Amino acid sequence: MRQHLTSREWLCEQHIKTLGEISLALGEKDPYTQAHGHRVALYAMRLARQLGFSPDKIRNVGIGGLFHDVGKLALSDRIFTNRETHLSTDLQQEVRCHPLIGAALLKHIDFLEPVVDFVLFHHEREDGNGYPFGLKAGEIPPGAKVVSIADCFDAVTTDRPYQKGQSIASAYEILREGCRHYFCEAYVEIFIEDIQENGIIQDTGPDLLLADELVRSAAGYYAM
Numbered sequence: 146m147r148q149h150l151t152s153r154e155w156l157c158e159q160h161i162k163t164l165g166e167i168s169l170a171l172g173e174k175d176p177y178t179q180a181h182g183h184r185v186a187l188y189a190m191r192l193a194r195q196l197g198f199s200p201d202k203i204r205n206v207g208i209g210g211l212f213h214d215v216g217k218l219a220l221s222d223r224i225f226t227n228r229e230t231h232l233s234t235d236l237q238q239e240v241r242c243h244p245l246i247g248a249a250l251l252k253h254i255d256f257l258e259p260v261v262d263f264v265l266f267h268h269e270r271e272d273g274n275g276y277p278f279g280l281k282a283g284e285i286p287p288g289a290k291v292v293s294i295a296d297c298f299d300a301v302t303t304d305r306p307y308q309k310g311q312s313i314a315s316a317y318e319i320l321r322e323g324c325r326h327y328f329c330e331a332y333v334e335i336f337i338e339d340i341q342e343n344g345i346i347q348d349t350g351p352d353l354l355l356a357d358e359l360v361r362s363a364a365g366y367y368a369m
């Protein structure tokens with residue numbers, strides 16, 4: 146243990162290293178998911194700031210965005226090598242487990258406890274037809290709604306192995322259409338205003354500094 150660290154700080158630092166390794170492992174399996182996580186973190190923090198979330202909550206939403214798909218690490222390689230637009234039913238079922246797996250990975254790290262729900266509920270829908278629990282609008286934590294909108298926008302506007310990214314105008318349309326079933330309408334409009342004002346995130350590579358800063362600042366805060 147390093148001399149200047151308390152045992153709690155040391156423990157938090159070890160958890161940071163573990164998360165970094167998990168994230169790198171996922172990046173090797175699926176480079177898209179890793180870069181996507183970094184962009185989702187940035188978009189989610191921008192929306193959280195516009196919504197007036199506290200600085201702690203903005204940071205937690207950012208970490209939720211960063212690790213929202215970390216549970217995909219446990220999915221079979223067939224999912225990552227799939228080049229079809231639609232997955233078979235059995236693979237779809239497998240994909241639907243990733244929020245549960247991600248939350249299970251994070252939940253034993255006590256300083257990340259406020260982040261777990263953002264990972265666990267990022268595929269819930271306003272109409273109650275999401276997964277894994279089918280929560281309805283009022284039951285879904287605001288931070289999870291933020292991550293969900295950021296996730297959709299980035300997924301639509303960037304190239305994936307099986308589909309080309311769409312225009313920003315199409316992404317606005319998809320988000321607005323999605324308000325009927327998926328997303329919180331008020332959040333979507335604020336998100337779109339922010340994109341119109343501040344633009345999209347151009348960097349498509351993993352921002353390792355962002356990841357490090359986010360998780361370290363959470364560790365520092367909770368170690369106190």
Ligand SMILES: [Fe+2]
Binds near residue numbers: 213243268
């Ligand atoms: Fe996901």
